[in-house]
Amino acid sequence: MDIFVAALLPMAVVFIMFSLGLGLTPADFARIAQRPRAFCIGALNQIVMLPLIAFGIILGFGFTGETAVGLMILAACPGGATSNVITKLANWDVALSVTLTAAFSLTCVITVPLVLTFAVTYFMRTEAPEIDITSTAITAFLLTALPITVGVALRAFTPKAAAVIDPPVSMAATLLFIAVIAGAIASNWQIVRDNFASLGLGLIAMVAVVSFVSFALSRWLQATDREAKTISVETGVQNGALALAIAGLLVPDGPIFNAYAVPAALYGVVWLGSALPAFLLLARAGNT
Template sequence: MLIQSLIPLGLFLIMLSMGLGLTVNDFKELLNRPKAVFVILLVQLLFLPLLAIAISLAIDLSPSLGLGLVLIASCPGGITSNMLTRLAKGDTALSIGLTAITSLTSVFIIPLIMGAFARLIGGELESFELSFLNIILQISALTALPLVIGMVLRNKYPDVVSHLESKMVLITALFFILLVVLTWIDQWENIKSSVNVAGTAVALLLVLSNTAGFLSGKIARLQEQEITTMLIEVGIQNGAMAFMIAATILNNMSIAIPSALYSVFMIIIGMVIVVVRRPNVA
């Protein structure tokens, strides 16, 4: 299908665009906020996948939809989370650094979590065999590799990249919107038949993840800008990555349905966060 051919290209461009905006200093910046980094990564990398698994079991999602939900929760943030953090006047440097770290670690985390969920659920997923090496290599080629390429290009040609960066962000954002629209058209019957249960699961994931992010930030006594960043980093995952893994690596569009719904819902939630949090920070 055309959509399955375009998705890998779209993800590659998105991650390349993210890399063009990164420098080594963005990683060093994380060292200045050790508590915020630890708390956010703990919630994002551990709590979020466990929450998705709990939701899947609680509302009795089908194995494929459940796997799709867990896949979303296992993905890192993306360019969208960085843009929303900037709009909400959160800690943009923290957001960019965290997105970079989680994008690189997701290469290993995603196959581990998906494999664990497949073994937990069993049933039709008992025959769902994950080639960890294959998935790691494919995710690396479409996420980590373009991210590193973008960083190298920024380091070698800073003036050219500075001129192109904003255009790349716009192009990739429009391309991703096109992919979501095409998927909704292509999978409309499947989406329509599962929208109630899958939509409920996605909505629960978004609401509960943001609630957990806010409460964790308050309990950890993070600064208000850091809490805003945490809300967005925890609540806005890389829908394009989940989309790509489901549609191309796993070759199962049913698993991609939660991603298709999430890509729309996350923008709504993201803008709500921007409106609510922006007046509360300096």
């Protein structure tokens, strides 16, 4: 099963990012210039506020070592495509949601290596693994920026074909993501069960605090109600598959599901069991 997860994980992340790019047009990125305030508020929440809250949660719950690093990796990853679906269901700002997801998936080539380097240095100290920044950045580029770019290019040059394959590709990407998370959990069920009691509450707290503070901060910075809700969901949803892939880099020639990957795998359980129903209820309330 570990071999299954290791082989499927990079392919799943690439496919998910490609499906995201396939639904984008160059005009989506032009919205950044048209709506700089909303985008900058989203960037502040995702790139600055989210890692800071994750750091506070780690200190508050007393997490150390690989667990702390794994949580910081998760916080450094961009939002998942699920946030776009929730935003659409709630009739919030879909254009802003898609733009933020795509933009931060591209910029994670820079942000993930920086947060990762800080995390292993601060929490691992003398036991910190050697981090190859260049290799990590290249890996992040190959897993995120490149497939998104390919998807955008395909949509730009063959719009009719892209429109036809977009729905099944999006569905396949979602199923592939579920398969990866389920495979990682199933193949390491004992590890997941042993860590859920101590780590699960911290993950629930992180999602709840991040979502609430993100909304409040957005409103305080004069974002509209729809924009603030969109930014809150975007900041509260993380790309767990990408976090698993990044965690696997920290143990060369080791299992893809290592101690650093436990928070990302547990996040899938927490997300499906608590955060997703909460967001869906919020989305339903937004339509009434």
